[in-house]
Amino acid sequence: MDVRERTYEEKITEFEARIARGEKIEPGDWMPDEYRKQLIRMIGQHAHSEIVGMLPEGKWIPHAPGFRRKLTLIAKVQDEAGHGQLLYRAAETLGKSREEMLEELLEGKAKYSNVFNYPTPTWADVGMIGWLVDGAAVVNQRMIAKSSYGPYARAMKRICFEESFHIKQGQDLLIKMVYGTEEQKQMAQDALNRWWHPTLMMLGMPDSDSPHLEKLKRWGVKVKTNDELRQEFIDLVVPQLKSVGLNPPDDNLYYDEKTGHWHFTEPDYNELKRVIKGDGPCNKERMEARRKAHEEGRWVRQALAVAKHKREAPAV
Amino acid sequence: MNKNEAIQTYLLALADDELILGHRDAEWTGHAPLIEEDIAFSNIAQDEIGHAQALLRIYESLGGNDPDTMGFLRDADEFTCCHFVQMPKGDWAYTIVRQFFFDAAEIIRLRYLKNSTYELIRELAAKIYPEEQYHLLHTQGNVERLGDATEESRRRMQRAVDEAFEQALGLFEKIPGEDVLIDEKIIPDSRTLEAEWLQFVTPVLKRSGLQSPVIETNGTVESNVEPLYGGRQKKHTEHLHKIIEDMQKVYRMIPGAKW
Numbered sequence: 001m002d003v004r005e006r007t008y009e010e011k012i013t014e015f016e017a018r019i020a021r022g023e024k025i026e027p028g029d030w031m032p033d034e035y036r037k038q039l040i041r042m043i044g045q046h047a048h049s050e051i052v053g054m055l056p057e058g059k060w061i062p063h064a065p066g067f068r069r070k071l072t073l074i075a076k077v078q079d080e081a082g083h084g085q086l087l088y089r090a091a092e093t094l095g096k097s098r099e100e101m102l103e104e105l106l107e108g109k110a111k112y113s114n115v116f117n118y119p120t121p122t123w124a125d126v127g128m129i130g131w132l133v134d135g136a137a138v139v140n141q142r143m144i145a146k147s148s149y150g151p152y153a154r155a156m157k158r159i160c161f162e163e164s165f166h167i168k169q170g171q172d173l174l175i176k177m178v179y180g181t182e183e184q185k186q187m188a189q190d191a192l193n194r195w196w197h198p199t200l201m202m203l204g205m206p207d208s209d210s211p212h213l214e215k216l217k218r219w220g221v222k223v224k225t226n227d228e229l230r231q232e233f234i235d236l237v238v239p240q241l242k243s244v245g246l247n248p249p250d251d252n253l254y255y256d257e258k259t260g261h262w263h264f265t266e267p268d269y270n271e272l273k274r275v276i277k278g279d280g281p282c283n284k285e286r287m288e289a290r291r292k293a294h295e296e297g298r299w300v301r302q303a304l305a306v307a308k309h310k311r312e313a314p315a316v
Numbered sequence: 317m318n319k320n321e322a323i324q325t326y327l328l329a330l331a332d333d334e335l336i337l338g339h340r341d342a343e344w345t346g347h348a349p350l351i352e353e354d355i356a357f358s359n360i361a362q363d364e365i366g367h368a369q370a371l372l373r374i375y376e377s378l379g380g381n382d383p384d385t386m387g388f389l390r391d392a393d394e395f396t397c398c399h400f401v402q403m404p405k406g407d408w409a410y411t412i413v414r415q416f417f418f419d420a421a422e423i424i425r426l427r428y429l430k431n432s433t434y435e436l437i438r439e440l441a442a443k444i445y446p447e448e449q450y451h452l453l454h455t456q457g458n459v460e461r462l463g464d465a466t467e468e469s470r471r472r473m474q475r476a477v478d479e480a481f482e483q484a485l486g487l488f489e490k491i492p493g494e495d496v497l498i499d500e501k502i503i504p505d506s507r508t509l510e511a512e513w514l515q516f517v518t519p520v521l522k523r524s525g526l527q528s529p530v531i532e533t534n535g536t537v538e539s540n541v542e543p544l545y546g547g548r549q550k551k552h553t554e555h556l557h558k559i560i561e562d563m564q565k566v567y568r569m570i571p572g573a574k575w
Contacts, residue, residue, distance in 0.1 A: 051351070054345065054346035054354070055346050058345050058346035058347075061342045061343075061345055062339065062342070062343070062559075062562040062563060063562055063563065063565045063566045064566070065388065065566040065567035065569075065575035066384045066387075066388055066567060066575055067365065067368075067369045067383055067384060067387060069575060070342075070365060071362055071365055071366060071369075074342050074345055074358050074361050074362050074365070075358070075362055077345050077346060077358065078345065078354070078355055078358035078359065078362075081345075081346075081351050081354040081355050081358065082355055084351055085351045085352070085355070088351075123566045123575075173575075176574060176575060177575075180570075180573050180574055180575075181570055181572070181573050183570050183573075184570060184573055289346075289347065292347070293346075293347040293348065293349070296349070296407070296408070297348065297349025297350060297408065298349075299408075299466070299468045299469060299472065300349035300350065300353075300408050300462070300469070301349060301350055302465075302466055302468075302469075303461070303462050303465035303466045303468070303469035304350075304461060304462070304465070306465040306466050306469075307461035307462070307464075307465040308461075310464075310465070
């Protein structure tokens with residue numbers, strides 16, 4: 001039967017049935033406008049987070065102590081650029097160009113992860129971003145790898161693979177500090193205190209405050225809820241941290257034998273709302289850095305476009 | 317200076333060039349004009365810093381300190397890098413031109429070092445050579461594309477060449493102890509390298525619509541500017557002091573700490 005002859009009701013029934021069967025939706029397939037819009041928004045935000053996320057750690061590249069740390073950190077931040085590139089490409093399959101998405105980011109119309117609006121005052125923050133932020137990202141991304149949009153799900157597989165290295169690098173960096181001098185250990189604990197709540201917030205608003213959740217789940221955009229992801233992350237990371245003597249800053253953190261989960265104090269979601277709206281400690285700084293790079297690089301992008309045109313032009 | 321000391325001095329000069337330029341290149345990580353260049357320059361930075369580390373390992377095998385000690389606990393006025401690599405990253409045009417000049421010099425030097433009579437240098441040169449070929453492919457391609465694209469790109473690229481040319485010649489400042497090693501065919505003569513470098517870069521610049529300060533007579537190319545020397549004699553710019561301070565900040569923060 002020709003797709004064009006069918007009613008919207010029929011098309012969406014078939015679309016939802018495909019998702020229920022676990023099939024992937026591919027770029028040329030029919031999809032509801034809202035699905036397309038939600039995915040462009042999500043993938044775009046994800047791509048922006050990778051690109052903005054290069055800044056807080058990138059700041060420490062000039063100061064990384066020793067050859068190994070310096071090389072590892074450059075490689076890590078480079079990976080984030082690669083993830084951004086991959087994700088912009090995935091979003092482009094839905095009909096929006098990278099340049100458009102970047103302009104929206106710089107105009108403050110597009111969002112990126114709250115977590116990159118926090119400062120990185122010490123070397124230990126580099127490790128904590130790897131351990132916690134990348135740790136939480138992998139929990140989220142493993143879910144997305146199972147989501148319904150093919151290009152996004154496939155991009156996630158590769159990204160998760162690289163992110164799991166980043167987590168190990170972060171752990172390695174911090175373990176060295178924890179078993180180093182008193183001052184080093186304190187630096188590691190201070191960094192944990194700084195990153196704990198922003199990382200918990202990074203997994204999104206609580207389910208009770210997620211109006212689109214039901215539809216996003218039905219369409220396979222989200223396979224798990226934010227609260228489920230947060231608990232999964234806590235259960236994973238708390239024993240890891242405790243095993244090396246690092247303690248999350250939560251007096252009500254305990255293992256609940258009955259539920260088999262760690263009980264924790266929810267972060268302040270009003271802070272999350274504020275930071276996402278643009279009022280976090282480093283929003284301005286991050287956007288200024290991105291804007292500067294974008295503006296200063298404009299002549300290069302223009303020149304390369306002209307050069308490409310010249311090359312492709314037929315010889316006269 | 318005996319042969320061993322001369323080899324160590326030579327290795328150190330090359331390693332310092334690589335480390336400092338790699339440090340500069342990585343300043344673009346997160347700030348490049350397009351994501352593809354973020355990735356490319358982060359890659360080049362890692363390669364250069366990796367080369368420095370490898371050169372310092374040979375230095376260590378000759379009885380010197382380990383790479384981290386040499387890179388992260390040595391004072392700025394003990395470094396022997398040329399001024400060229402110390403200069404601030406400038407705009408993208410300067411970065412591309414500097415990296416192109418450096419890569420060209422590297423390729424030419426490595427062609428000789430691949431045939432060095434000194435085994436460790438010969439082996440390392442063979443390993444590094446293909447990486448530098450990739451760098452050169454990338455930077456030369458960019459010089460050719462940007463040199464002749466738009467009014468602005470031409471202006472910026474020409475300014476970068478004007479600025480970088482005399483600095484780049486500093487790569488060929490004689491390294492103390494060179495003569496001993498040249499006689500034993502361990503390394504090439506800096507004068508030979510400079511001549512070949514001029515022969516190589518001049519036509520590339522010309523093809524890219526860029527002028528270079530050279531005099532060409534009967535197929536030979538000579539520089540028409542005074543080279544910027546001093547680095548090999550440990551006389552440095554204030555930029556190096558700032559780089560070393562930044563680079564060693566954490567490493568030196570807590571006495572005895574391991575990172």
